[in-house]
Amino acid sequence: MKSALITGANKGIGFEVAKILAQKGFFVYLGSRNLANGQAAVEKLKAQGLTNITALQLDVTSQSSVDAARKAISSLDVLVNNAGIAGGFEQSALTSTADQYQQVYDTNVFGVVRVTQAFIDLLKNAPEPRIVNVSTAMASLSAAADIFNDNYPKRYVVYQSSKSALNMYTVNLAYELRDTAFKVNAVCPGYTQTDFTGHQGTSTPEEAGQRIAKYVLVGQNGPTGQYFSEEYFPAPANCPW
Structure with a gap:
C-alpha cells in the first residue's frame, strides 16, 4: 500500500486531499499542528469507512516536531505540503513588518x-x-506585473511573496531530482470556501482537493517542475496526465 503525508490536513483542503487519497487506497498520515484536532479529523473519516488513516502531530514551524514525525514513519510515497497561513489582511509593501514576513515565511516557505x-x-x-x-494564483509575478489592473489582488504582499518563493523552491527541487522518478509540482487549489478565505470563494473544498490529488496521481509521463492553476489557467482537455 502506498502512503502519503499531508501537512495541515485536519480541515479544509488538506482534509479533502486526505479523504481522496484514502479513498484511492493510500495509507494517509494526516498531519496536524494540534494532535487533538488531527485525531478528530481522522474520526470523521473513519466514520465514513476510511480506516487506512492516522493522525500525526506535525508543526511545520518546529524542527523538533518535524523530526519526531519523521521518526514515526518508516516509508513514504507522497508528500503534500499543504500547511499555510495568510498572515492577516490587508498587507502593505510599505508598512508590513519584517516580523510579519518572518511569521508567514516560517510556515509557507521554511516549513x-x-x-x-x-x-x-x-x-x-x-x-x-x-x-x-x-501554491496560489496570487503568487503569479506576470499577472501581478500589470500594476494598473485593480482586478488582480496586490494587497497581500507578505502572503503572495511567500508563495512566489515556494514556486521557485518547487522548480529548483524538481531540477535537482530531474533524473529520478520524482514528480514535483506546485498547484493552486483555486479560490476555495474554507476558514482560510472566510468561507468565500468560487471552489468547494472537494473541488480544490481534487485539483491537488490530480498531481499526486500523475504517472511517469506526467509533468514535473511545473505550476498549475486550473481554476484560472485551465489545462488543455487532452492533457495526458
Missing part, C-alpha cells in the same frame, strides 16, 4: 523546506515518489 528535507530519504526509496506544494 516546506523543513518537511521536504526531513522526508526526502523515505521518498527516494519509493518507486514513484510525488511532492505537491500547495
Whole structure:
C-alpha cells in the first residue's frame, strides 16, 4: 500500500486531499499542528469507512516536531505540503513588518523546506515518489506585473511573496531530482470556501482537493517542475496526465 503525508490536513483542503487519497487506497498520515484536532479529523473519516488513516502531530514551524514525525514513519510515497497561513489582511509593501514576513515565511516557505528535507530519504526509496506544494494564483509575478489592473489582488504582499518563493523552491527541487522518478509540482487549489478565505470563494473544498490529488496521481509521463492553476489557467482537455 502506498502512503502519503499531508501537512495541515485536519480541515479544509488538506482534509479533502486526505479523504481522496484514502479513498484511492493510500495509507494517509494526516498531519496536524494540534494532535487533538488531527485525531478528530481522522474520526470523521473513519466514520465514513476510511480506516487506512492516522493522525500525526506535525508543526511545520518546529524542527523538533518535524523530526519526531519523521521518526514515526518508516516509508513514504507522497508528500503534500499543504500547511499555510495568510498572515492577516490587508498587507502593505510599505508598512508590513519584517516580523510579519518572518511569521508567514516560517510556515509557507521554511516549513516546506523543513518537511521536504526531513522526508526526502523515505521518498527516494519509493518507486514513484510525488511532492505537491500547495501554491496560489496570487503568487503569479506576470499577472501581478500589470500594476494598473485593480482586478488582480496586490494587497497581500507578505502572503503572495511567500508563495512566489515556494514556486521557485518547487522548480529548483524538481531540477535537482530531474533524473529520478520524482514528480514535483506546485498547484493552486483555486479560490476555495474554507476558514482560510472566510468561507468565500468560487471552489468547494472537494473541488480544490481534487485539483491537488490530480498531481499526486500523475504517472511517469506526467509533468514535473511545473505550476498549475486550473481554476484560472485551465489545462488543455487532452492533457495526458
